[in-house]
Amino acid sequence: MGRKVLLVCGILASLLYVASDIVAAMRWETYSYTAQAVSELRALGAPTRPLLVPLLLIYTLLEIAFGLGVWGAAGRKRALRITGVLLIGLGIVDLVAPFFPMHSRGAEGTLTDTMHIILTSLTVLLILLIIGFGATAYGKWFRLYSFVTLLILIVSGAWVFLDAPRIAASLPTPWLGVRERINIYGYMLWMAVLAIALLRVPSDRLRLEGR
Numbered sequence: 001m002g003r004k005v006l007l008v009c010g011i012l013a014s015l016l017y018v019a020s021d022i023v024a025a026m027r028w029e030t031y032s033y034t035a036q037a038v039s040e041l042r043a044l045g046a047p048t049r050p051l052l053v054p055l056l057l058i059y060t061l062l063e064i065a066f067g068l069g070v071w072g073a074a075g076r077k078r079a080l081r082i083t084g085v086l087l088i089g090l091g092i093v094d095l096v097a098p099f100f101p102m103h104s105r106g107a108e109g110t111l112t113d114t115m116h117i118i119l120t121s122l123t124v125l126l127i128l129l130i131i132g133f134g135a136t137a138y139g140k141w142f143r144l145y146s147f148v149t150l151l152i153l154i155v156s157g158a159w160v161f162l163d164a165p166r167i168a169a170s171l172p173t174p175w176l177g178v179r180e181r182i183n184i185y186g187y188m189l190w191m192a193v194l195a196i197a198l199l200r201v202p203s204d205r206l207r208l209e210g211r
Contacts (some may be wrong), residue, residue, distance in 0.1 A: 006069025010195030013062035014188035020055040021184075024048040034177045037167060038184060039116070045104045053098050064091035066195065070134075073198050083134040090126040093119060105170045124157060127187050134190075138197035149190045156182045 024041045025033045028048050031041065042052040064087070071084025100115035128150065135146035156179050163173045 003069055003072050004199060006065050007073060007195045007199050009062040009069060010066035011192045013059050013066055014192040014195075016055065016059045016062065017188055018185060020052060020059070021181075024052050027051065032177060035172065035174050036177050037173075038177070038180050039102050039120070040104065042098070043102045043104045044112070049101070056094070056098070060091050060094040063094060064088055066191070067091060070194070070198065073201070077136065079133045079136045083130055083137070086126055086130045086133065090123065090130065093122055093126065097123075105167065128153065131187070131190055134194055137194055138201065142193070142197055145193065146190065149186055152186055153183050156186075 021038060021041070025031055025048075028041065028046070031048070040046060041048045042056070043049065067084050067087030067090075069084075070087055071081055074080035074084060097116070097119050100112045100119060102113050102116045103110065131146050131150050131153070135143045135150075160176065160179045160183065163176050163179075166173050167176075
């Protein structure tokens with residue numbers, strides 16, 4: 001039962017992140033859901049930062065709990081144990097991230113902006129590794145789904161990267177918000193599907209299977 005509760009945290013974390021992003025974007029009247037970065041909702045000076053920071057702390061705790069659940073459910077699957085450890089590591093990065101927010105567009109960049117970029121890059125790397133190792137969790141269909149998700153995240157992530165200089169220069173970034181949310185929502189969906197898949201696998205089967 002404890003393992004199932006921890007795995008359910010993966011579904012709750014995904015739902016909470018997506019819901020908080022949508023609600024925050026709706027509360028900031030001048031924010032463009034399609035043309036502005038997700039990080040701008042919690043940037044220094046953003047009116048939605050006080051709302052998002054505590055919500056994302058809850059998300060992070062759910063994310064770490066899910067990582068513990070994946071590690072506990074891994075049995076003899078080494079790749080799945082690594083996935084759990086990486087999820088916990090990503091949660092730790094997400095705990096640190098609020099201390100290094102970006103500045104709103106037009107403001108002069110400081111050390112926090114540099115650290116924000118570093119932490120974001122580390123987050124992207126961890127997500128790609130999590131999906132790569134987690135692909136072995138539940139049969140061929142999940143492996144194929146994971147690889148398709150990886151491809152989408154890599155392509156859209158590279159597209160987002162091209163707009164980084166325009167953000168720094170406070171220039172328009174059409175469709176940046178859409179491209180970022182393809183990445184983020186794609187990963188959130190994958191995490192929820194992983195949780196559902198593991199919840200459907202009997203514990204005895206996980207212990208017997210090895211990778």
